[in-house]
Amino acid sequence: xxxxxxxxxxxxxxxxxxxxxxxxxxxxxxxxxxxxxxxxxxxxxxxxxxxxxxxxxxxxxxxxxxxxxxxxxxxxxxxxxxxxxxxxxxxxxxxxxxxxxxxxxxxxxxxxxxxxxx
Amino acid sequence: xxxxxxxxxxxxxxxxxxxxxxxxxxxxxxxxxxxxxxxxxxxxxxxxxxxxxxxxxxxxxxxxxxxxxxxxxxxxxxxxxxxxxxxxxxxxxxxxxxxxxxxxxxxxxxxx
Numbered sequence: 767x768x769x770x771x772x773x774x775x776x777x778x779x780x781x782x783x784x785x786x787x788x789x790x791x792x793x794x795x796x797x798x799x800x801x802x803x804x805x806x807x808x809x810x811x812x813x814x815x816x817x818x819x820x821x822x823x824x825x826x827x828x829x830x831x832x833x834x835x836x837x838x839x840x841x842x843x844x845x846x847x848x849x850x851x852x853x854x855x856x857x858x859x860x861x862x863x864x865x866x867x868x869x870x871x872x873x874x875x876x877x878x879x880x881x882x883x884x
Numbered sequence: 885x886x887x888x889x890x891x892x893x894x895x896x897x898x899x900x901x902x903x904x905x906x907x908x909x910x911x912x913x914x915x916x917x918x919x920x921x922x923x924x925x926x927x928x929x930x931x932x933x934x935x936x937x938x939x940x941x942x943x944x945x946x947x948x949x950x951x952x953x954x955x956x957x958x959x960x961x962x963x964x965x966x967x968x969x970x971x972x973x974x975x976x977x978x979x980x981x982x983x984x985x986x987x988x989x990x991x992x993x994x995x996x
Contacts, residue, residue: 875927
């Protein structure tokens with residue numbers, strides 16, 4: 767199993783500023799993902815964080831707004847840029863596919879970062 | 885991604901079994917059936933997954949229809965801690981794509 771820690775757990779930010787969320791996994795994982803969950807809604811995948819290369823974004827999400835880094839197999843960051851109140855949400859990091867790369871292994875999730883933009 | 889359909893909500897009494905259904909009529913032969921749940925104010929957690937055969941683990945059982953177009957997550961004795969949103973997700977085998985696409989899920993309420 768893997769334990770995923772996210773920092774910060776919550777933040778209140780001014781519109782127009784940027785926030786970087788950190789995700790640390792306690793073991794190497796093949797894949798890391800970033801999700802957004804708006805209040806009362808399901809999770810929406812933002813992007814796949816690729817080690818050493820540009821992230822792969824889902825439809826509706828762009829790199830300029832959500833730059834992502836993944837320098838190694840245990841760490842990733844998501845930046846929410848030029849924030850507006852519409853960006854208020856919970857952002858979750860996920861990791862899966864352990865060192866052996868088993869295709870059907872489970873995914874692990876952080877507790878999320880609750881972001882409020884005022 | 886193949887789509888799943890779940891009831892929006894279900895209710896159960898504590899210590900009774902719960903059967904959570906999921907329809908996935910467009911499932912392909914290479915899709916695994918995964919179940920995750922999300923407790924209040926927490927990230928999702930893995931429950932169980934399977935391909936063709938029924939599966940059991942310490943948390944739950946997964947019953948998969950013979951044609952694989954539906955499945956049922958079984959909680960043998962519901963506890964208050966099992967109150968959560970349960971997500972049924974299809975994930976393709978092959979390549980390196982481990983991403984999970986979440987639907988709306990089923991909100992399970994457990995009554996004391």
